[in-house]
Amino acid sequence: MSETVIRFDHVTKSYPLYHHVTSGFKNLVLNLPKAIRELRQTQFTALNDINFEIHRGESVAFIGRNGAGKSTTLGLIAGVLRPTKGQVTVQGRVSPLLELGGGFHPDLSGLENIQLNGVILGLSRKQVAERTQKIIEFSELGEFINQPVRTYSSGMMARLGFSVVANLDPEILLIDEVLAVGDKAFQTKCLEKMKEFKKAGVTIILVSHSARDVEFLCDRAIWIENHHYARTGPAPQF
Amino acid sequence: MRHGSYRDLTIELLRKELRVRYKHLSLGYLWSVANPLAYALLYYIVFALILQVKTPNYPVFLIVGLFPWQWINNSIAVGPMTFFGNGPLIKKTLFPRFLIPFVVVLQDLIHFIATLPIIFAALALYKIKIGWPLVWGLPLLLIVQFIIAYALNLMIASINLFFRDLERILALFMTFLFYLTPVLYDESLIPEPYRKLILFHPLAPLMINWRNIFMKNTFDWKFLASSTIWAVGLLGLAQFIYKKLEWRFAEVL
Numbered sequence: 001m002s003e004t005v006i007r008f009d010h011v012t013k014s015y016p017l018y019h020h021v022t023s024g025f026k027n028l029v030l031n032l033p034k035a036i037r038e039l040r041q042t043q044f045t046a047l048n049d050i051n052f053e054i055h056r057g058e059s060v061a062f063i064g065r066n067g068a069g070k071s072t073t074l075g076l077i078a079g080v081l082r083p084t085k086g087q088v089t090v091q092g093r094v095s096p097l098l099e100l101g102g103g104f105h106p107d108l109s110g111l112e113n114i115q116l117n118g119v120i121l122g123l124s125r126k127q128v129a130e131r132t133q134k135i136i137e138f139s140e141l142g143e144f145i146n147q148p149v150r151t152y153s154s155g156m157m158a159r160l161g162f163s164v165v166a167n168l169d170p171e172i173l174l175i176d177e178v179l180a181v182g183d184k185a186f187q188t189k190c191l192e193k194m195k196e197f198k199k200a201g202v203t204i205i206l207v208s209h210s211a212r213d214v215e216f217l218c219d220r221a222i223w224i225e226n227h228h229y230a231r232t233g234p235a236p237q238f
Numbered sequence: 239m240r241h242g243s244y245r246d247l248t249i250e251l252l253r254k255e256l257r258v259r260y261k262h263l264s265l266g267y268l269w270s271v272a273n274p275l276a277y278a279l280l281y282y283i284v285f286a287l288i289l290q291v292k293t294p295n296y297p298v299f300l301i302v303g304l305f306p307w308q309w310i311n312n313s314i315a316v317g318p319m320t321f322f323g324n325g326p327l328i329k330k331t332l333f334p335r336f337l338i339p340f341v342v343v344l345q346d347l348i349h350f351i352a353t354l355p356i357i358f359a360a361l362a363l364y365k366i367k368i369g370w371p372l373v374w375g376l377p378l379l380l381i382v383q384f385i386i387a388y389a390l391n392l393m394i395a396s397i398n399l400f401f402r403d404l405e406r407i408l409a410l411f412m413t414f415l416f417y418l419t420p421v422l423y424d425e426s427l428i429p430e431p432y433r434k435l436i437l438f439h440p441l442a443p444l445m446i447n448w449r450n451i452f453m454k455n456t457f458d459w460k461f462l463a464s465s466t467i468w469a470v471g472l473l474g475l476a477q478f479i480y481k482k483l484e485w486r487f488a489e490v491l
Binding site: 015078079080081094096098099101102103105107108112115116117119120121124125148 | 246257261326329330331332485488
């Protein structure tokens, strides 16, 4: 088997429930000991003692019900979240597409967002400039590319988001359910593109509720159930 | 891992800030000039015409003080929004977060430099000659004020994610700070036992130096030392707070 690019080693992620702090200064001061105690106690465990490894070039789907902890897992891989316990090891540049319109500024045009997101994803301005035309063509957004993103429909947003990460040399691609809103034609186009990546040895991690997509693309699936790692197996079993 | 450099990232983030800031405004840059000038007029009416303050060349005195003040005030006032207003970016992408406050303050610095011609025009209008202290004074003050503004913006931006009341407290605090800093009045008007405290004031030595390099052709190194100590201290504190809180930004946004 090829080298491990992502490793979760006894990873637990819990969030304190922050609403006690946001309830205001007066409450905080008046009930300080109580507030601190509550803050410590009201933890929400999104992931509990998760272990898995993903190897270079694998295509893996995360499957589970809403709120099971899939998005938290992707957040941890992307590095925007930090585990409470355990260790997450990632080798390679991660291109995350974590949420519809995530990382896009609503007031900037599609084109301006491409430029900004390109460098945020780790490329140089020159590299981004070289690929801009390709990104616009892939997105099929045409004239809309110069319109502010806030005027986009969710399908157009998905087009822009995928086009950016797909044309900037991903090493590890994280896709979180964002393709579901695109039209059939574009979904197929994205799947074809990911298939290409797969052939080229890109590691692909997908969160999807579409059995068709998972079966089409993924070698195996990892089931997350109720914040726990449940099992892994070949994708068709899904 | 990164092909691109921090420099490229800074450039693109700065372009984003500049674009977003003026996206809905047709007059753009004009506002960063019009605002302090309008206040200068207001203070002139109140203090020179009504309260009869005898400071010579008072209109220029106000302009020279209000432009640097506008910069530091802006950098502090937008602090609560620096991270909060960039939620999607912080939640969904990974890059050094401190670059956001950095470009926010960089943008304020650029605006301040762009307003310098107005200051020089006002000085020329009142036939005030500028001299050598400006040559070393200006860059030094720009650097020190940039560090102070960045440190405060970073600190406020970080804390505000966890304690949203900060925004309210801040508005009040800035009003206090403004009137307790010699911008509207000359420091010589402060009665003696209190005047000694100026040296320990976080912004007064800076503001006095700004005014003096333009209007009096003097530059007080003792004041610069005081400002520098504040700058270094605030930067250290801001860095400490940011390091403590940074990893939870994506969780609370």
